[in-house]
Structure formats: C-alpha cells, structure tokens
Amino acid sequence: MDDKNRVVRTAAAQMGPIARDEPRASAVARMIKLLEQAARDKVDLVVFPELTLTSFFPRWFMPDQSEVDAYFETEMPNAATAPLFARAHALGIAFSFGYAEICRHDGRLHHFNTSILVDGAGQIIDRYRKVHLPGHTNHELWRPFQHLEKRYFDPSPFGFQSVDLLGGKIGQAICNDRRWPETYRELALSGAEMALIGYNTPRHYPPAPEHDHLQDFHNHLSLQSGAYANGMWVIGVAKAGLEEGCDLIGGSAIVAPTGEIIAQARTLGDEIIVADCDLARCAEIRTNIFDFAQHRRPDAYKRIAGRTAHPD
C-alpha cells in the first residue's frame, strides 16, 4: 500500500432517461456533453451508468430475437461511440460505460451486460461482464413491466477483476452486483481500490411493492457497506428518472473507503458529481480494522463459495 497521495479526480456522470426510440447518436452526444463538463473540472475519470447507449430494454418482452439483438453492440468502439472515444482521447480522460454486447466466447455467441473501462489514450483496458443477473427468464404477464435480464443476457463466466489505471487498481461491477457483498470482496481481493458501478434501478419492484419506499436506502446501504468493509472507493452511477413510464431511482454517489458519501447527485437527469478520490486513503481501513492478512478467516467461509442456496 502506498502512503503518498494518489488522487484520482472522478466524475459520476448520471444520465437521465433514454427513450426507446432515442438513437445511440443522441445518447452519445449527451455523454460527450457530460464529459466536457467534467473536463472543465479537470477530471481524470468519468463513470457512466449501466446500458448507457439505449433504453433499459429488459423491461420489454420481445419474442423476436432480432428485435432484442438490435439493442446490442457487436464491436466497440463502433460508429455510434467513436465520437465519444475520440473526444475523451483528445481530452486525455479515462472513462467507463455500460452497454449490451454480443461477442464470441468458447465457440459460440454470447450476450453480455458489459461495462468497459477506457484509459486516457483511448484504449479499452478492462471488459467486465455482469455476474449477478436479476429478474426472470419468462414473460410474466402479471408484472406492470418485465425484468428479463435472465432471458436476454448470459451470466458472466469471467468473474471479477481489476486493472491498473491512474496509479491505482480499478474494478467494475454492474447494477444488481452491488447488492451482493461478494462483489466488493472479490474486487478487493483482486486488488481493486475503486469500484465503478453503474445501475438502472426501478423504484417499483413488482414482487415486493411494500419495499418500494426503501429503494434509495437499499442503494446507498449497499454502496456504503461495500466501500467500508473493503476500504475501497465506490462510484455508484444511475440512469435515473422516468424512462418509458418506468421510474428509475437516482442517488448517484461517490463513497469514500470509510463508507461516507462525499458527493451525491441532486437530480434525476443528466448530471455530473465530482470528487477527489485519494486511493491512498484505502489504507486507513485496510491497514486497520479490515487488515485482511491479519483478520480474515477464509477457513470459516467455505459455504460462501461452496453452496448456492439456503439449506432445505
């Protein structure tokens, strides 16, 4: 662990809703506008949400696979996103964003819910695919809207990782991943000092509507506890607002390794929040109460990697 300051000036670039018929070029133009705002703040890294290029399409049942595939990208960068890559490169700013990806793996095409991390020279240095896919597989007519991530996406076979960037180690996760303590622990054990996590979270959860009023609380509880228990910066970034009749929470937040929220979005629209994230501050926690080498007890954690569910 390095004791000298290693400050990464970071922007969480919250996005407002994206309409079903909004072209990617429009979403990318909004991203570039936020990027340029961040540049005026001399930011090193801009973090965009999950599925930034399109509307959150798993809310619709689409029997025709070609209609589904139209929401996916088959290469990256591509014609729609090239202007974003070019502008960020010109500004020397690193960035991450989420999108739906079709790619070949193990001899067949996979559909992933993906987030990439791009360095200041425009190179993709990390591709993360979502591990925890929420929702359901089949069309459920009783729901006011669907949540078909388990239908449209393959779960990642790659797990969690982190990469070197801006003098530190950065990892990624996506949306529902942030609710699982294992996500942050795996990232921290891979070396991550900062986790970038975009999300699209409906305020209304059809299977348990009695918890709708707790969505913002659960969002921050997850981000803050993950940061604290791992002595890690966590950048949570929403796609927010009323998107195609579906209310998405905002609350984008930059969380310090102490679990404290040090910057938080005020709107449900396109908005950047900025904070100086000193990666050296991870040591405040990691060399103390959560000194893993001193205090972790992997021998007592065998059920966690060994069994899926509660006992019968």
Place this chain on the structure above:
Amino acid sequence: MDDKNRVVRTAAAQMGPIARDEPRASAVARMIKLLEQAARDKVDLVVFPELTLTSFFPRWFMPDQSEVDAYFETEMPNAATAPLFARAHALGIAFSFGYAEICRHDGRLHHFNTSILVDGAGQIIDRYRKVHLPGHTNHELWRPFQHLEKRYFDPSPFGFQSVDLLGGKIGQAICNDRRWPETYRELALSGAEMALIGYNTPRHYPPAPEHDHLQDFHNHLSLQSGAYANGMWVIGVAKAGLEEGCDLIGGSAIVAPTGEIIAQARTLGDEIIVADCDLARCAEIRTNIFDFAQHRRPDAYKRIAGRTAHPD
C-alpha cells in the same frame, strides 16, 4: 420457508459498564433485573452482550496468565450464573450471553470468546466461539488502552452455525464478526433467520483516531447491511458507557430483514429494547431480490474462501 407468522418477541438487553472489581454476582443480578423487565413485556428471547460477566479485560496487558484466567469460566452454568439460568427457566424465556471460556478441545485447553444460547427449558442449545478476533498480540505501549483479544483468545476452529429455536433458526456472532459480510452470509447459508450479536466497541480506535466520530455509523452500517443482504433479523447488543476510563458505544439495535432499525437503545446504560420479530418476514427478501438459489454465483466467489489477503 414458512409463510405463516412466526413472531419471536425479542429483547436486546444492553448493559452499562462493568467495573474491573465488580463481582460476577453483581453482573448477573443486573442481567436478572433486565430479564424480569423483559418478562413483563412477554418476551420470548433476551439477548445480552459480549463478555457480559466481566469488564472488557483485553484492554489490559496482564503478564501473569493466572490473572488473565481469572476472567474466564471453566464451566457453564456455574455458581455465579446459576441464578440467571434458574430465573430464566422459571420464566420460560430463552436467552444468550457472552463470556470468556476455557474448555478442552483437540486434546488441549483453549481460551475462547464465547456466546451461548439457552432455550426456555434452561438447556444450552448453541455454543458459538468468536471467529474474527480483532486487536493485537503484543503489549503496545503507545496505545492509551490495549486490545489484546489476539493474545488472550484462540480463534474459533468451529465457524458459524445455527440452531432450531422458537420455530425458527437462530445463529450467533460476536462483536468484530459483525463488520465482516462473510459472517452474515455464513449464518444465512447455515439457515439462520436471526443473528444474535453482542459487542464491546470503544469509541476511540487508537490506530485510526480520525474515524472515532464514525463508530456509531459503522456499527449500524454493518448490522443493517448484514440484515438486508441476507434477509435476516439482526439483534445487535452493546456493553456501553464509560467502563474503566474507556468509552464504549451503545446503539443497541433490532434490525429487520429489510435492513431497517425498528428498535434502538436510547441510553448508554442497562436498558432493554423490545420488538416482535416475525421470522416469516425473511421471505420478503429471500424469495425476491436475494433469492440465493436463483441469483447467487458461488463459481465467481473463489477468492473469498481461497485467499486471506489482498494481492501483493
């Protein structure tokens, strides 16, 4: 999972400070007084803190092992605690409390930081020994007070478990265990619907005094996130107040499976808080967002049980 109500009326019995020279009989008399208050509230289960019978002795370096051993119990129940067992049995109330235990295991004497769970018939049905021992091994003169749990206690070789009680599954953990997400997950995967967690937490943390003002926040963040991410009731119970010159936080709390605190102590002294904990409410979370069988990904959690620390 059972859908009908399974309400366990539960009291968190916070204790104020226990002086170094306070005899066990005095601590037990205070416990009985809280037990009888709880009985008037028709409580099923009373949860006492960690090391309830004595002062928090790991704050003192004692070169003479016989002086250390005087804080330990070699049998349970014993003469000092028999009146508590008898009174609880007469009232038909289940209870748990923590104490320092010397016992034989694997052919040698072990010193454990222990918590036991006793049913309404006075039988000890669970013995939990602390897995995550915080603090340090050697006398560190720079500290205003010591935290010698690693010196005085053996780490538990037994891990986490849960037992049947009051129509549900109950597990235990102790103090520092509550900061580790693995604790709650192991308990939940063993079937626990409620975790009983006593603690002695100094407000001042000598290695990182800049976090002293965050102690209450970190306590509740840990208890609430553990409850939410596992759809589990969590009963956090402090030994609180100014004990032998050391400020201990209070904030005893009963946390619902949604992560909401539904009862919280108001003092730093002997105090009970009571709530009706419906174990059937675990299903609100466990059959939904945290349906482990549907959504956990143990194949992606290999580092958690496989490696102790951050990579070099």
